[in-house]
Amino acid sequence: MDPIDDIPPVPDDAVVPGAPEVPPQSERPDITLRVNGEDRSLSLDPRRTLLDVLRDDFGLTGAKRGCDHGACGACTVLLDGRPVYACLTLAVMHDGSEVTTVEGLGEGLGGDGELDAMQRAFIDHDALQCGFCTPGQILTAITCVETGAAADDAEARAYMSGTLCRCGAYRNIAAAIAAVDRGDYL
Amino acid sequence: MRPFEYFRPRALPEAARLGGAGASYIAGGTALLDLMKDHVEQPERLIDLGGIGFRGIDETAKGGLRLGALTRLEDVLQSPAVAARCPVLVEALRETASVQLRHMGTVAGNLLQRTRCPYFRDPAFACNKRAPGSGCAALGGDSRRHAVLGTSPHCIAVHPSDPAVALVACDAGVDLFGGDGETLLPLRELYRTPGDAPQRETGLAADEIVTAVIVPPLPAGARSAYVKARERAAFDFALASAAVVLEMADGAVASVRIALGGVATVPWRAEAAEAALTGRPLTRETIAEAAARAVEGAQPTDGNAYKIDLARAVVTRALHRAGGLA
Numbered sequence: 386m387d388p389i390d391d392i393p394p395v396p397d398d399a400v401v402p403g404a405p406e407v408p409p410q411s412e413r414p415d416i417t418l419r420v421n422g423e424d425r426s427l428s429l430d431p432r433r434t435l436l437d438v439l440r441d442d443f444g445l446t447g448a449k450r451g452c453d454h455g456a457c458g459a460c461t462v463l464l465d466g467r468p469v470y471a472c473l474t475l476a477v478m479h480d481g482s483e484v485t486t487v488e489g490l491g492e493g494l495g496g497d498g499e500l501d502a503m504q505r506a507f508i509d510h511d512a513l514q515c516g517f518c519t520p521g522q523i524l525t526a527i528t529c530v531e532t533g534a535a536a537d538d539a540e541a542r543a544y545m546s547g548t549l550c551r552c553g554a555y556r557n558i559a560a561a562i563a564a565v566d567r568g569d570y571l
Numbered sequence: 572m573r574p575f576e577y578f579r580p581r582a583l584p585e586a587a588r589l590g591g592a593g594a595s596y597i598a599g600g601t602a603l604l605d606l607m608k609d610h611v612e613q614p615e616r617l618i619d620l621g622g623i624g625f626r627g628i629d630e631t632a633k634g635g636l637r638l639g640a641l642t643r644l645e646d647v648l649q650s651p652a653v654a655a656r657c658p659v660l661v662e663a664l665r666e667t668a669s670v671q672l673r674h675m676g677t678v679a680g681n682l683l684q685r686t687r688c689p690y691f692r693d694p695a696f697a698c699n700k701r702a703p704g705s706g707c708a709a710l711g712g713d714s715r716r717h718a719v720l721g722t723s724p725h726c727i728a729v730h731p732s733d734p735a736v737a738l739v740a741c742d743a744g745v746d747l748f749g750g751d752g753e754t755l756l757p758l759r760e761l762y763r764t765p766g767d768a769p770q771r772e773t774g775l776a777a778d779e780i781v782t783a784v785i786v787p788p789l790p791a792g793a794r795s796a797y798v799k800a801r802e803r804a805a806f807d808f809a810l811a812s813a814a815v816v817l818e819m820a821d822g823a824v825a826s827v828r829i830a831l832g833g834v835a836t837v838p839w840r841a842e843a844a845e846a847a848l849t850g851r852p853l854t855r856e857t858i859a860e861a862a863a864r865a866v867e868g869a870q871p872t873d874g875n876a877y878k879i880d881l882a883r884a885v886v887t888r889a890l891h892r893a894g895g896l897a
Contacts, residue, residue, distance in 0.1 A: 409576035409616070431577035431617070434604070454605050455672060467645070467674040473601045474675055477577055478619050525671070546805035547669020 416480040420445070421489025429476060436460045436471035439486060447487035447520040451549075458548030461521035462486050468528045470547075487520035490527075502570035503527050506561035514552035521548050526562045535566035572604075573613045579622040583748045583780060589618045590778030596620055598641050598680040601672050606685065610694055611701055625782050628652055634788030640679035640746075640781045644734070645670065647678060657786050659795035659814050663737035666799045669806045679781040682735050682745070682758070683773065687808055688717065688728035699725045700769040707769075714874040716810065719882075720835035722870055726769030729833060730762065731808045736832035737797055739840055740814035743786045749779035758784070762837035790818040790826060796892035798885045799832070809833030811881040813865075815889040817853075824848045824857075829865060829889075834882045841865035844886065853894040862886040 413428040420443060427442055436453075439445045439462065448471050451459035455473035462471045463485040492498025499505075503523050506512070513519045525548045529535045534544040541562055542555075550558065564570065580586040590596065595614035597603050598621070606612040625639040628650050636656050638647060647653055648664040667673060667681070690696040690708040697706035709717050709727050717727040735758070743758045761773050775781075789795070799812040812832035818825045827848050831839040844865035851857050862883040869879050890896075 409578050414577065430574075432572045432574065454608065455601055458669070458671060461671055464674075467643075468671050469675045470601070470671045473604050473672075475577075475597075475600060475604065478579075478597070478600065478621055528670075543665075543805050544670055547671045 410477075414477050414480075416477055418476070418479060418481075419483040421485060431475060431477045433476050434472055435462070435464070435469075435474050435476045435479060435484070438476040439471060439484070445486045445488050449517055449520065451517070456549075457518070458525065459518045459521045461524050461548060463524055463528070466528075468525050485524070487523055490523070501527070502565050503530070503561070506565045506570055507558070510557045510561040510564065512554055512557040512561040513550075514554055518548060518550045518552075522550065522558055526558065526565070529562055530566050535562050538563070541566075572607050573610065575614050575617045577617050577619065579619045581622050583623060583782070586618055586620060586623060587749060587778045587780060589616060590780070592777065594618055594777070596780065598677040599643070599675040600680075601668075601676045602680060602684040606692065609692055611692055620780070630656065631785075631788075636786040638678050638784040638786070640783055641677045643674055644668070644676045644678065644681060645673035647734075648673060657737075657741060657789065659740060659797050659816060660734060660737045660786070662795075662797035663733040663799075663812075663814065666797070666801075666809075666812075667733045678734070678784050679745070681732050682738070682761070682784070683775075683781065684732060685772065686728035687731045689713075691728055700728060700765070700772075703768070703770045710872065714872040716808075717872065717875050718834060718836045719869040719871045719875055719878050720831070720839050720866070721764040721837055723765045723767065723769070723836075725767055726765035726836065727872065728765070728769070728836060729808075730772075730835065730837050731833075732838065733797070733799060733809060733812060733832060735762075735838040736809075736812055736830045737814045738784065738786065739838040740795070740816045740828045740830040741786050741789065742828060743784055745781045746783040746785060747775070747779050748782050749776055753782075755785065759838065759840055764836050789816060793818045794893045794895070796889040798889040798892065800881050800885055801833075811878055811885050813882070813885040813889040815886075815893045817890070817893040819853070819894070823850055823852050829861070829886060831865060831882055831886070834866075834869075834878045841886070843867050848890075853890065853896065855896075858887055858890045858894075858896075861890065 415428045417426040449459035451457035453472045455470045460471040490501035529544045535541045593615035596618050626641045627639045629637040630652050691698045696708040718729045739759050744755050747754045795816045797814045799809045801807040809832050811834050814830045816828045829841040829844050844861040847861045847864045865886045866879045866882050
């Protein structure tokens with residue numbers, strides 16, 4: 386007998402073990418994110434990461450796609466105030482959340498106004514060379530100061546260790562953070 | 572990433588019903604998405620547990636802790652209650668991943684993360700854990716970071732979690748929700764050594780969900796330490812680590828629990844080492860004996876015999892620190 390004939394026909398009302406009784410969200414769920422203070426909605430393929438959406442849908446290219454595996458930190462953004470790797474989380478999981486990217490710092494995207502204190506400190510301390518990791522460094526650095534981790538040099542370095550700089554600007558990044566922490570940029 | 576259907580259930584029974592063949596639960600997602608991008612995990616249904624909300628840290632009446640399964644690792648690390656009641660977990664978390672991963676990763680997600688074995692994570696290689704029966708590329712391959720304890724001829728992959736090691740030393744348990752209702756399982760019984768079925772890493776049924784981690788109260792006056800050795804100073808997995816929870820009375824060890832990480836296929840309780848210390852004073856000699864017993868039965872490959880010495884060293888340091896001899 387052809388082996389294919391061994392497979393019994395599936396009855397119309399068959400319940401596949403483990404099959405969901407609850408319907409999934411639509412193939413392209415709708416979500417709204419509050420990005421840099423502005424509500425932005427889209428319907429998306431659930432496979433899209435937060436980084437995909439920020440860069441490709443919203444045109445916010447400050448967060449960088451470095452390793453795309455949560456090892457380099459170039460994609461760091463603030464999600465409800467927490468520093469996270471945007472490459473390693475699905476946008477669909479964060480409906481209603483607030484996102485801050487480097488474009489939202491200081492007086493904001495496209496403005497001629499003043500930069501954020503940490504941005505000014507990075508410039509003054511030469512805390513970047515190629516600049517690719519800088520948006521992630523600055524956002525991580527801001528929370529490093531906010532949480533008090535910056536008060537201790539070893540703790541600050543450990544805090545910043547998930548954000549790599551292949552140019553090796555670490556000493557100047559640490560100096561910029563220490564300067565903001567001291568209150569040099571109030 | 573392969574296409575999947577996305578579900579965000581609002582209640583546990585609904586989430587459990589959605590489980591089963593072809594389904595993966597997602598919490599923080601930092602481990603799972605990485606594997607999905609590499610086509611190692613290819614769920615047809617992705618069930619986001621974030622809508623159920625078992626988050627938060629509760630102090631239990633007798634001095635223990637209940638950590639909601641989806642509590643962010645960074646929130647556990649920063650919790651004054653955890654610092655007071657389970658300092659060894661705080662020590663382990665301080666050396667876990669990076670701040671960004673700790674802000675997204677969850678307690679249960681960390682305990683249930685899969686191995687970092689590079690052969691598991693690359694579908695081009697043979698791996699009995701990823702593709703049962705295909706072989707083990709680590710045996711005879713580059714096995715410098717692989718396990719020396721709890722291995723089998725089918726798999727030598729390391730369980731990578733730091734918090735799991737601290738929690739096993741605390742005799743923690745997990746609350747499970749599943750077909751039979753709620754059950755409490757000792758954490759160490761959750762894990763399975765590879766044996767001839769390395770694809771099964773835990774005893775969890777496909778529709779069982781970890782809802783909380785329960786940390787029992789530590790003995791009054793207990794001291795603890797977590798010591799981790801790794802290749803770089805920060806943001807790296809353990810080559811070897813040890814967690815110790817120690818209780819002294821009348822100059823002798825009244826009780827001690829020792830767990831090892833980075834060297835075994837599961838978070839490893841070193842019971843022979845515990846027995847070697849119990850009832851005896853804590854001296855350089857008794858510690859050296861316990862450290863040797865901790866790696867009893869180790870089976871190194873050509874590439875990872877150094878881990879036996881390293882494991883002995885981290886056990887020695889952890890005991891010295893917990894015992895105030897450092």
